[in-house]
Amino acid sequence: MRLSTRGRYGTRALLELALHQGEGPVLLRDIARKQEISLSYLEHLITPLIAAGLVASTRGPKGGVMLAKPAEEIRLNEIIYLLDGPIAPVECVNSKKACARSEKCAPRDIWQELRKAMNDILSSITLKDLASRQIAKEEFEGTMYYI
Amino acid sequence: MRLSTRGRYGTRALLELALHQGEGPVLLRDIARKQEISLSYLEHLITPLIAAGLVASTRGPKGGVMLAKPAEEIRLNEIIYLLDGPIAPVECVNSKKACARSEKCAPRDIWQELRKAMNDILSSITLKDLASRQIAKEEFEGTMYYI
DNA sequence: GTATTGTTGACCAACATAGTCTACAATAAT
DNA sequence: ATTATTGTAGACTATGTTGGTCAACAATAC
Ligand code: FES
Ligand code: FES
Numbered sequence: 001m002r003l004s005t006r007g008r009y010g011t012r013a014l015l016e017l018a019l020h021q022g023e024g025p026v027l028l029r030d031i032a033r034k035q036e037i038s039l040s041y042l043e044h045l046i047t048p049l050i051a052a053g054l055v056a057s058t059r060g061p062k063g064g065v066m067l068a069k070p071a072e073e074i075r076l077n078e079i080i081y082l083l084d085g086p087i088a089p090v091e092c093v094n095s096k097k098a099c100a101r102s103e104k105c106a107p108r109d110i111w112q113e114l115r116k117a118m119n120d121i122l123s124s125i126t127l128k129d130l131a132s133r134q135i136a137k138e139e140f141e142g143t144m145y146y147i
Numbered sequence: 148m149r150l151s152t153r154g155r156y157g158t159r160a161l162l163e164l165a166l167h168q169g170e171g172p173v174l175l176r177d178i179a180r181k182q183e184i185s186l187s188y189l190e191h192l193i194t195p196l197i198a199a200g201l202v203a204s205t206r207g208p209k210g211g212v213m214l215a216k217p218a219e220e221i222r223l224n225e226i227i228y229l230l231d232g233p234i235a236p237v238e239c240v241n242s243k244k245a246c247a248r249s250e251k252c253a254p255r256d257i258w259q260e261l262r263k264a265m266n267d268i269l270s271s272i273t274l275k276d277l278a279s280r281q282i283a284k285e286e287f288e289g290t291m292y293y294i
Numbered sequence: 295g296t297a298t299t300g301t302t303g304a305c306c307a308a309c310a311t312a313g314t315c316t317a318c319a320a321t322a323a324t
Numbered sequence: 325a326t327t328a329t330t331g332t333a334g335a336c337t338a339t340g341t342t343g344g345t346c347a348a349c350a351a352t353a354c
Contacts, residue, residue, distance in 0.1 A: 001148070001231060001236065003237055011254050015253065087148050088149075089150035100183075104281075106281035107162065111155075113268050114150075114269070121264055122261070130253050131253075
């Protein structure tokens with residue numbers, strides 16, 4: 001029952017972007033450094049986010065990446081989905097065909113409840129919310145933010 | 148965000164036992180057949196459950212395994228924990244030391260909410276509940292149960 | 295044109311998953 | 325006591341996933 005680094009790193013990278021929204025493109029290198037993610041790895045993580053239209057990128061000098069839409073329009077479940085695939089704890093929760101007898105499987109109902117609970121939480125939180133939380137944490141401590 | 152087969156198979160195996168509670172030892176072979184789990188694999192899954200005192204086993208002819216305590220005293224989170232380890236979506240949710248700066252990580256709060264939600268669900272359901280659900284499903288269909 | 299940035303894809307080491315197979319230990323029935 | 329029957333333990337393995345690295349390439353500001 002583990003979230004992969006992809007989802008976590010991606011979330012952190014986007015949080016970073018949310019915190020710098022409106023300041024123009026941010027260098028991948030800077031995100032990588034601040035979040036302590038390997039640059040080469042981050043490159044891979046950012047790709048699907050660009051493809052999905054969450055992130056806009058510009059190449060060349062003064063280039064970088066930035067959020068392609070307001071932080072309040074990006075929900076965490078989107079991010080996780082793009083990087084880790086469906087939230088489902090088991091295949092059959094999404095596609096009945098995965099397990100042969102999904103029709104009469106009591107455990108399956110439980111897995112579905114799990115899925116729903118997770119999805120409800122993740123889809124209730126926007127990047128904006130996350131950024132606000134982060135800022136609150138930092139102000140409380142009075143230090144430079146880091147994640 | 149996936150539950151491994153261990154947790155799923157284990158749950159199904161225990162459900163099977165719950166449905167046969169009070170009928171004496173059930174053969175591993177029978178569980179394996181009914182649940183379509185490889186016997187050799189099931190043997191591995193049952194071991195930690197025995198060690199944890201959820202299941203009692205007797206060897207030799209007329210042997211087999213059975214629930215070591217009433218089905219209403221076994222909660223799903225126990226089973227999952229024994230077979231899949233901590234529910235935590237990320238390390239740092241359990242042990243702060245896993246991530247260096249867990250103190251000021253907003254995402255971490257989210258992961259903790261996720262953990263709590265999952266745990267709440269799993270710990271609210273006992274094997275007895277699961278068995279009842281299963282029986283209800285079968286009666287509704289009027290067929291032999293299978294999972 | 296050149297330095298700078300993102301983009302792509304090939305490649306890889308380590309680990310986890312989902313098993314199999316074999317030898318062994320206990321015990322009930324005879 | 326022997327034997328057939330059951331669970332127990334451990335070594336082994338094949339496959340996939342994770343979490344990367346590296347090098348070549350494409351776009352663009354200057
Ligand atoms: S149907 Fe997929 S777990 Fe039972
Ligand atoms: S502290 Fe572990 S994800 Fe941020």
